Amino acid sequence: EAQVTQNPRYLITVTGKKLTVTCSQNMNHEYMSWYRQDPGLGLRQIYYSMNVEVTDKGDVPEGYKVSRKEKRNFPLILESPSPNQTSLYFCASSLSRPDRDSPLHFGNGTRLTVT
Amino acid sequence: AQKVTQAQTEISVVEKEDVTLDCVYETRDTTYYLFWYKQPPSGELVFLIRRNSFDEQNEISGRYSWNFQKSTSSFNFTITASQVVDSAVYFCALSERYSSASKIIFGSGTRLSIRP
Numbered sequence: 001e002a003q004v005t006q007n008p009r010y011l012i013t014v015t016g017k018k019l020t021v022t023c024s025q026n027m028n029h030e031y032m033s034w035y036r037q038d039p040g041l042g043l044r045q046i047y048y049s050m051n052v053e054v055t056d057k058g059d060v061p062e063g064y065k066v067s068r069k070e071k072r073n074f075p076l077i078l079e080s081p082s083p084n085q086t087s088l089y090f091c092a093s094s095l096s097r098p099d100r101d102s103p104l105h106f107g108n109g110t111r112l113t114v115t
Numbered sequence: 116a117q118k119v120t121q122a123q124t125e126i127s128v129v130e131k132e133d134v135t136l137d138c139v140y141e142t143r144d145t146t147y148y149l150f151w152y153k154q155p156p157s158g159e160l161v162f163l164i165r166r167n168s169f170d171e172q173n174e175i176s177g178r179y180s181w182n183f184q185k186s187t188s189s190f191n192f193t194i195t196a197s198q199v200v201d202s203a204v205y206f207c208a209l210s211e212r213y214s215s216a217s218k219i220i221f222g223s224g225t226r227l228s229i230r231p
Contacts, residue, residue, distance in 0.1 A: 033218070040124075042206060042223040058218060090160060098210040098219045103150060106160035 002027045006091050006107035013081055014115055021076045021110050023091030031094045031102065032074040033058070034066065036087040037109075043090065049074055050097065081114045088112075117142050119209050121222035128197055129230050136192040136225045138207030144168075149183065149190045150208040150219065160206070166190065194227075202229045 004025045013019055025032065033048035035058075045058030049068040063085055065077040074093075078085060089110045094102035118141040128134045140149065151163040164174060166183050174181045178195045194201050204226045210219040 035221075040223055042119075042121075043221040045218050045220075048218060088158075092160075098148070103162040103165055104152075104160075104219065105162070106152075108159050 002105070004091055004093050004105050004107040006089075006110050008110060009108065010111050012113045012115065015082055016080050019078050019081060019112075021078075021089060021091075021112070023074045023076065023107060024072050025074075025093040025105070026072065027093065027095070027105065028071065029093035029095050029105070030071070031097055032068065033092045033104070034064070034074070034076045035090045035092065036060065037090060038087050046076070046089075081112075083114050086112060086114050117209055117211060117220040119207050119220050119222035121205075121207055121225050123225045124223070125226045125228070127228040127230060130199060131196050133193060133195050134197050134227065136194075136205050136207075136227065138190045138192065138222060140188050140190065140207070140209045142188075142209060142211055144211040147209060147211045150210075151181065151190075151192050152206045152208065152221075154204040154206065154224070156202065163192075163205075197227075197229045199229045199231055202227060 007022045030051050034046040035043040037043050044060045046064050047058055047066040049055045052068055052071050055066050068074055091107040092104040094104050096102045120139045147168045149166045153161045153163055171183050180193045182191045204224045206224045207222040208219045
């Protein structure tokens with residue numbers, strides 16, 4: 001089944017404790033992206049990747065890191081999480097760049113709480 | 116700069132009523148794409164439709180229809196004879212063809228509640 005898989009679904013952590021949210025897609029998509037969803041703000045892009053070893057900042061990259069060593073995986077890393085990073089996170093992928101008419105396929109989301 | 120505005124934060128209607136969700140966008144590009152996504156209470160995001168800027172033809176899919184008007188920069192979504200299963204948050208989104216940032220901008224979403 002074609003899908004984007006995120007893990008974990010729920011994560012509670014403490015300030016400053018490094019964490020990684022994994023994302024994997026099995027559709028051979030070139031484009032992958034991370035979003036955070038906050039009430040009243042919709043989805044805001046954190047980082048995106050056009051292909052292996054090609055990543056770039058989105059609108060709210062501060063406090064996050066990503067890597068794209070393989071086409072299928074795009075982990076989101078929080079080196080030192082803070083309470084303002086408490087949010088619902090979505091990984092997404094598309095066959096090619098979104099501006100080439102490719103819809104995004106989303107993972108099921110990761111709800112992160114930082115205390 | 117890109118911008119997507121969904122002015123309706125929440126809408127509540129009784130089942131079987133028709134309801135329209137508004138989406139207004141801003142872009143300086145002549146080539147762009149518009150999308151609608153649905154987020155049901157279970158939380159996942161589901162793609163509904165995409166439309167490119169050269170295709171102003173309205174689209175109908177069952178009870179769903181979309182009205183794209185470049186003159187008013189709007190891409191509105193209408194649900195006819197709404198059902199409880201339509202209850203969800205709906206997001207409108209925009210991407211630009213020649214954007215160097217290559218990203219999609221989402222509106223803040225409209226929460227639709229259908230009452231039985």
